[in-house]
Amino acid sequence: MFLPSVAVLVTLAAQAPADSDGAALYQAWCSKCHGADGRGKAAATARLAVPPADLQECKASTAEPEARWIGIVTHGGAALGLSLDMPAFGEAGTPAQVRAVVRYARSLCGELGWPPGELNFPRPFLVEKAFPENEWVVTAAGRQQAVAYERRFGKRLQLEGEARTAFDSLDQPFDGVTASVKYNLWHSLERRALASLGLEVTPPLGRQDNWEIEPFLAFGAQPGRALFVQGEIVASWEETEGIAAFSYRLGVGREVGRVVPILEAGWTVPLGGERTLSLYPQMWVQLSRLGHVAASLGAELPAVGPEPRHPRLIGFVLWDYGDAGLLRGW
Numbered sequence: 200m201f202l203p204s205v206a207v208l209v210t211l212a213a214q215a216p217a218d219s220d221g222a223a224l225y226q227a228w229c230s231k232c233h234g235a236d237g238r239g240k241a242a243a244t245a246r247l248a249v250p251p252a253d254l255q256e257c258k259a260s261t262a263e264p265e266a267r268w269i270g271i272v273t274h275g276g277a278a279l280g281l282s283l284d285m286p287a288f289g290e291a292g293t294p295a296q297v298r299a300v301v302r303y304a305r306s307l308c309g310e311l312g313w314p315p316g317e318l319n320f321p322r323p324f325l326v327e328k329a330f331p332e333n334e335w336v337v338t339a340a341g342r343q344q345a346v347a348y349e350r351r352f353g354k355r356l357q358l359e360g361e362a363r364t365a366f367d368s369l370d371q372p373f374d375g376v377t378a379s380v381k382y383n384l385w386h387s388l389e390r391r392a393l394a395s396l397g398l399e400v401t402p403p404l405g406r407q408d409n410w411e412i413e414p415f416l417a418f419g420a421q422p423g424r425a426l427f428v429q430g431e432i433v434a435s436w437e438e439t440e441g442i443a444a445f446s447y448r449l450g451v452g453r454e455v456g457r458v459v460p461i462l463e464a465g466w467t468v469p470l471g472g473e474r475t476l477s478l479y480p481q482m483w484v485q486l487s488r489l490g491h492v493a494a495s496l497g498a499e500l501p502a503v504g505p506e507p508r509h510p511r512l513i514g515f516v517l518w519d520y521g522d523a524g525l526l527r528g529w
């Protein structure tokens with residue numbers, strides 16, 4: 200009687216590794232599907248409809264905050280619109296065990312220098328995000344429309360192309376194109392802040408008469424974990440005038456569940472001419488359960504500057520295609 204129950208206890212203890220031992224928990228819970236090294240090579244016995252994620256891929260793992268992975272592992276893939284094949288471990292393990300196994304899984308990337316997803320703050324209207332993205336964004340601002348494609352290269356670089364149309368009169372609906380490059384100079388998870396340097400180039404196409412080049416510095420920070428602040432300083436250089444203006448942009452937002460109210464202010468100081476100040480109240484909304492599709496609606500309210508000052512509605516829809524396919528994650 201006594202000996203068999205000791206044997207059972209010993210086996211159970213061997214199957215339930217210590218809380219802090221993320222590596223052992225990973226081998227016990229995750230390796231069957233994600234592979235012993237995280238590469239996503241499932242054991243032949245695991246029959247999965249969807250390929251398990253490659254947890255070693257830095258590009259995918261670093262772009263997401265730790266909290267998201269804790270959510271997936273606690274509640275299972277289906278809770279975030281992913282496959283039922285990704286099981287929930289919230290019942291089997293304690294929150295400390297889940298955190299330990301997630302930290303271990305996230306360490307499988309094994310490379311430093313990737314900006315962490317915690318610093319990927321919601322996209323505002325005006326300020327260029329400092330975080331490099333894989334995104335499609337469709338924007339409507341008054342009678343102007345824009346489509347932007349952003350793509351990450353390596354750890355810190357992002358290239359972007361944008362095309363604009365304007366249907367405010369019958370002639371020349373094609374407004375122009377802009378190409379830009381952005382590089383994350385610095386980021387710190389402990390300080391919850393990052394800064395990036397970039398350059399926007401607009402050639403004389405559509406309604407644009409001459410070349411325009413705009414170097415910028417963008418930053419984001421979430422000092423007290425409640426509010427996040429994003430800002431940008433832009434210099435505008437025009438082919439005929441040289442440096443024509445400086446713009447200062449600042450936005451403050453706060454996450455309230457799936458919505459994020461944001462207020463931005465944009466101040467433009469032309470070297471010749473009147474200064475302008477506009478306010479941009481807006482509401483960012485997470486649309487998909489996974490969070491890779493979002494929309495925002497708000498307005499531009501010119502407060503200071505030459506008359507006439509017309510307010511206009513602004514809205515965008517974005518898809519983070521680096522995160523998941525458009526139809527997954529709902």
Ligand code: HEC
Pocket residue numbers: 225228229230231232233245247249250251252259268271272276280281282283284285286288300301304
């Ligand atoms: C029964 C097989 C199975 C087990 C066991 C399993 N997973 Fe998964 N996991 C999957 C599948 C399949 C997916 C892909 C889901 C999808 O894309 O719809 C996935 C997806 C994920 C994702 C989402 C990645 C992303 O792209 O957002 C994370 C994170 C993850 N698993 C972590 C873990 C961890 C950590 C463990 C162990 C605690 C674990 N998984 C155990 C099958 C499994």
